[in-house]
Amino acid sequence: MALAKRIIPCLDCDKGRVVKGVKFVDIRDAGDPVEVAKRYCEEGADEITFLDITASHEDRATTVDTVRAIAGQVFIPLTVGGGIRKLEDIRTMLNAGADKVAINTAAVSNPEFVREAAARFGSQCTVVAVDAKQVSSKDDSLKWEIFTHGGRNSTGLDAIDWVKRMVDCGAGEILLTSMDRDGTKIGFDLALNKTVSQAVQVPIIASGGVGNLEHLAEGVLVGEADAVLAASIFHFGEYSIAEAKKYMASKGIEIRL
């Protein structure tokens, strides 16, 4: 009897549509995040993460509607990220039915925002999303730095120090993306994950680089992640969530089957 490791499919949405492509043969509208979320839920996803990559402010209203529609039909936890900058944004998403919000850039520009969010809404719904990239260090030890804007902007912040600081501010969970691995399909940055996971008390979601089921299992067994997030391997029907869970269970990982 133990807590299960979680598998979290991630939907990147622009103007209310899933981007990065989803190819399911048997759903009506593969671009509709509600349809896609329902499908993942039925397959046994443990949570859904919805990342809003809509650039313009006007289109954010669409996002709120989409979150509301997903929450009305999917009865597993829903995390919403992208454009969470003010307490009001969090309130809006929670009212629309999100269970957690992921804060990224706004945390870097104002770390106190995370403290305020956790104080107002609780750590249980305050996820800090961290984009880390390996950088060279003086003594050959492994070192990662926080980047923003999809890995383009360096912040000079050491990733491990940053994560610890975010947890001190009240982050209840860390969504950790390796910018070196994101989109590569060569597997998670396991060293990064393990180092972060051991540095803090809160759960870590590993993200960035999943290309096959072995990568998911490694994320837990080697990277010591509490949850693994992936997008493309599920979107393109390469693997179903059910297959991923069966595989992870066969590796001795505690899974909700």
Place this chain on the structure above:
Amino acid sequence: MNKVAVIDYGMGNLHSVAKAVEHVGYELGEGTEVHVTPDPKIIAAADRVIFPGVGAIRDCMAEIKRLNVGHIVGEAMKTKPVLAICVGMQALMQHSEENDGVNCLGFMKGQVKYFGDNLIDKNSQRLKVPHMGWNEVKQTQQHSLWRDVPDNSRFYFVHSYYVKADDSEKITGTTNYGTEIVATLAADNIFATQFHPEKSQTVGLTMLRNFLQWDGQN
């Protein structure tokens, strides 16, 4: 018409639980009306009441006191089925360690305690806090809300503090996270869950459906 009042005292996400109840009510095919409200009159007129709660206990208790929610819940418990969820369950206890110690409603005997910073499992593996995710719930007593829910089903938990109940006969379900903890409690008209049935997919919805049909007896 089955009228369900979800007590809104300004703490957190009530949309999820309201939507889930509407969903199972619709499936049951009988009229279900869900009101998310702080209004004592609407709550008094409801057939059943849900007492949710997320966030920090001090803020929750402050709002509970300000809006006289304790009285409302206490009255509801006398006459109709009440479902308390997560911090809602913790608020029923006598006292919580969270926020340097907060007195709670005292409707049930027991304390709310912190998991601790050095929590380990039986194999000495470190356990993260909060306890977040899907854990197995052992049904330690029969109850109407367990109908059609397989024993040891996984439910979604997210909490850093847990209930230690004094009356073991009121514990209806347990889970294990470093230590055996209370997953559900029941007494008279009330059923309380540490996990979130509204987020626990099929098994959670089954419990909510059972709650809609529960007469408040065991």
